[in-house]
């Protein structure tokens with residue numbers, strides 16, 4: 001048996017990608033590397049940077065691994081010349097993890113070079129790809145994002161921006177793009193704005209502004225850029241020598257930002273869609289406490305992502321917040337072949353019980369989500385072995401009953417414990433004395449809404465509801481399943 005010590009193999013949904021772009025800065029590629037480093041939580045398998053120097057010359061470096069390993073070499077950075085650059089972090093979901101799938105993707109067109117990095121997932125890419133291959137397009141990768149390149153190539157428009165808009169009008173799904181061509185940095189968000197994208201600026205030595213595009217504001221902070229605004233759903237921004245131009249090529253529609261960004265994906269120090277993520281998580285924790293209070297001696301977060309919700313929970317119910325589980329931050333991405341005696345080592349490599357905080361106590365464990373339930377079960381076991389008198393688990397998201405098709409790495413419904421079992425059954429399987437999730441209504445309330453507007457939900461919440469706002473054209477069976485609220489166990 002093999003145990004993964006990959007810190008990201010933690011039974012969580014995973015964000016697939018982060019994007020970052022710079023226009024008009026002498027250290028453009030270095031800023032992109034820093035930005036990608038701040039966005040490492042959005043993708044840990046591969047990264048790439050494409051830069052643009054005088055005369056429309058593009059420079060590219062891509063690699064498998066973490067940003068620091070790929071761009072830590074001064075020679076690599078020296079090769080990424082120019083005053084504009086874009087970059088991408090990848091967590092593979094479509095296409096195997098191979099160098100040819102690492103973004104930004106780059107192609108030479110008759111109008112010059114064009115690079116694009118994509119955060120999100122297209123839901124009609126397979127159909128588009130089949131049609132494009134029939135027309136003679138030669139795909140170089142297996143990632144869904146490559147359809148952008150071919151749709152631009154075959155577009156009959158002459159202007160590169162018109163060609164990109166032509167391509168965007170043919171794709172379905174979630175996308176936040178950062179693209180670069182000889183003459184402009186471009187940002188684009190899908191009409192529902194499912195994935196985030198923000199605009200920042202910073203003064204440069206020439207007294208002009210440098211412009212930044214990034215998945216999250218935490219990446220603006222690291223380079224010292226000011227947050228300007230969110231790119232709006234359905235908006236393209238074109239940043240060139242004349243300044244910034246906003247184009248809105250789609251009919252306006254109600255946005256459906258991913259609600260899971262608030263719960264887990266975004267970094268806590270980011271501000272998404274005008275709301276601070278850290279504070280949102282504390283408010284969600286407080287709402288969870290109001291909904292599912294239980295008598296306890298101590299509130300313990302499952303680190304690190306459960307920490308702000310646990311703080312909010314503890315403050316709301318007046319029970320001490322303690323770090324009863326300590327996370328080891330130095331677990332590498334190696335694999336070991338354990339014997340039976342060390343079979344349970346996996347979880348202990350990442351988490352240790354802080355016995356002094358747990359022994360003899362009634363413990364409320366707060367986590368952000370349960371996906372398969374495998375890690376939760378091991379953590380509960382560990383807390384009990386450390387002497388906890390009772391273990392109650394509280395989850396700061398509703399039960400995840402459906403897969404995500406919009407840019408998040410998720411198992412199929414068959415593997416989602418909440419799609420297969422009732423809450424009582426899950427409590428037994430995980431081994432807790434009680435288990436409760438925040439309600440969907442409670443989650444919306446914590447995010448400042450008057451509950452969920454059933455006719456026009458304010459967020460994408462499909463992984464809790466099966467309400468897929470963008471058609472799952474490549475997965476018609478999944479769309480049909482979504483209409484069935486519950487799968488029977490074993491189905």
Ligand code: SF4
Nearest residue numbers: 258259404460462463
């Ligand atoms: Fe986010 Fe869930 Fe919607 Fe995916 S399905 S975009 S994870 S809310």
